[in-house]
Amino acid sequence: MEKPSFSSTFTKQLKNESTDSEFKDSTEGKKGDVIDYLISYKVDSGSKDYLQSGATITDEIPSGLEVDESSVYVKGPKDTNYYYQGTHYHEGKLISTGMNAIEQGESVLIKFSATVTANSVGLITNTANITGGTTSGGQATGEMVSNGADLNIKNINGFIQVPSLINFGAVNLAGQQENLTNTSTNGELIVSHPDDNPFNVYVSYDNSKDGLQNSNGNKLSSDGAGLLFIKQKNNSSTNNGTWHPLSSEATPIRTASFQNTNQEENLNFTDYIGVGDWQLKLAPDTVPGAYNGKLTWTMVDDITTS
Numbered sequence: 001m002e003k004p005s006f007s008s009t010f011t012k013q014l015k016n017e018s019t020d021s022e023f024k025d026s027t028e029g030k031k032g033d034v035i036d037y038l039i040s041y042k043v044d045s046g047s048k049d050y051l052q053s054g055a056t057i058t059d060e061i062p063s064g065l066e067v068d069e070s071s072v073y074v075k076g077p078k079d080t081n082y083y084y085q086g087t088h089y090h091e092g093k094l095i096s097t098g099m100n101a102i103e104q105g106e107s108v109l110i111k112f113s114a115t116v117t118a119n120s121v122g123l124i125t126n127t128a129n130i131t132g133g134t135t136s137g138g139q140a141t142g143e144m145v146s147n148g149a150d151l152n153i154k155n156i157n158g159f160i161q162v163p164s165l166i167n168f169g170a171v172n173l174a175g176q177q178e179n180l181t182n183t184s185t186n187g188e189l190i191v192s193h194p195d196d197n198p199f200n201v202y203v204s205y206d207n208s209k210d211g212l213q214n215s216n217g218n219k220l221s222s223d224g225a226g227l228l229f230i231k232q233k234n235n236s237s238t239n240n241g242t243w244h245p246l247s248s249e250a251t252p253i254r255t256a257s258f259q260n261t262n263q264e265e266n267l268n269f270t271d272y273i274g275v276g277d278w279q280l281k282l283a284p285d286t287v288p289g290a291y292n293g294k295l296t297w298t299m300v301d302d303i304t305t306s
Contacts, residue, residue: 005048006135012039012059012128012146017113026150031158031192033116035065035151039128041099041144042107050103051141055133057108059095062126064118064153067092071113077106085110099130116153119160120265121194124151155194160266162297163187163273168280182278188270191299198257198302201269202250203230205295214289221283228293229279237271243279250298257302 013023017034020027029035039059043050061067073082074097085097099108110128118124125148133141165186171178193199205228212220212227220227226245233239235256244251253272260267 005137006051006139006141007044007047008051008144009040009042009044010128010130010144010146012037012126012149014038014149014151025147026152028152028154029116030154031116031118031156034068034113035116036113037111037149039110039146040107041102041128041130041146043102043104045105047104049135049137049139050101050106051099052134052136053099053101055099055130055141057097057099057110057128057130059110059128060126061093061095061114062124064116064122064124065114065151066117067095067112067114071111073111075109076100077102077108082109082111116151118153119156119192120153121155122153124153125149156192157194157199157299157301158192159297159299160190160192161188163189163295166273166278166295168278171282173282173284173286177284178282180280180282181276182280183275185270185274185278188268189273189297190266190268190270192266193258193260193299194263194265196260196263198259200252200257200300200302201254201272202252202298202300203246203273203295204248204250204298205246205293206248207293208248212291212293214287214291216287216289218287218289220280220286220291225281227281229281230273231277231279233272237269241277246295250296 013025014027014035014037015023016027016029017036023038069086069092072085072087072095074085075082087095127148128146130144163185166182167184168180169183171180207227228246229243230246231241232244233241233254
């Protein structure tokens with residue numbers, strides 16, 4: 001058999017900035033991790049022909065990854081340093097660059113970083129492609145495809161979305177104490193908990209720090225019985241529930257644990273924190289104004305024993 005007149009090597013590798021020290025063909029990650037990618041195309045030193053200019057190398061970014069536009073750099077065959085490439089008009093969905101002639105032993109390198117945005121367990125694989133190539137011998141190379149760089153998304157226990165606003169409306173105190181229930185809740189409470197281990201969702205509020213304040217720095221005060229309350233349910237969101245004061249110590253939104261027995265991708269608990277599920281206790285001497293504060297959400301697996 002006659003040796004091909006043109007030969008090249010086309011690879012794509014990745015590494016997780018949190019766990020890996022070097023590039024490889026596959027790695028693991030979770031939502032929020034930053035993954036570095038390195039694409040390399042090289043004309044083999046023993047190749048008779050080289051690749052003429054005019055080919056295009058592209059990398060289509062799969063869903064579950066968000067490219068950092070500022071991280072996309074290219075190093076051509078005659079370059080001593082990387083130069084900034086970006087994704088131009090592709091809005092982070094496609095990396096593309098034309099290539100100059102690549103002679104024997106020369107290469108093109110592309111590097112970029114992407115943040116994992118995937119919410120579910122699975123495999124994210126993508127390849128780089130070269131099209132429009134012609135060798136110095138006049139042969140069209142056709143589409144050349146790199147190996148697949150595999151990113152295995154691990155179990156992700158975390159919050160997909162939390163409420164952005166709990167609105168208690170407006171009231172005229174007239175020197176009297178008022179207990180307000182919320183008139184609306186903007187946003188949903190959605191979590192990811194892929195395994196079927198029991199877990200709890202907690203919410204906390206610390207009035208000793210910034211607390212609920214208006215634009216003038218006036219802070220809502222508590223009489224010791226509590227300021228902000230949640231209607232904690234028992235086994236279901238349809239349960240009447242009982243009022244529990246929030247503090248810096250996390251309070252579960254339900255007395256019974258949650259469990260993803262059906263292995264759902266995401267779990268929606270918005271019904272536990274909707275209209276009428278929050279209460280604000282205002283003292284008679286409350287200074288008028290629009291008050292804002294911050295809640296903290298946590299999720300913890302139950303402790304199990306064998």
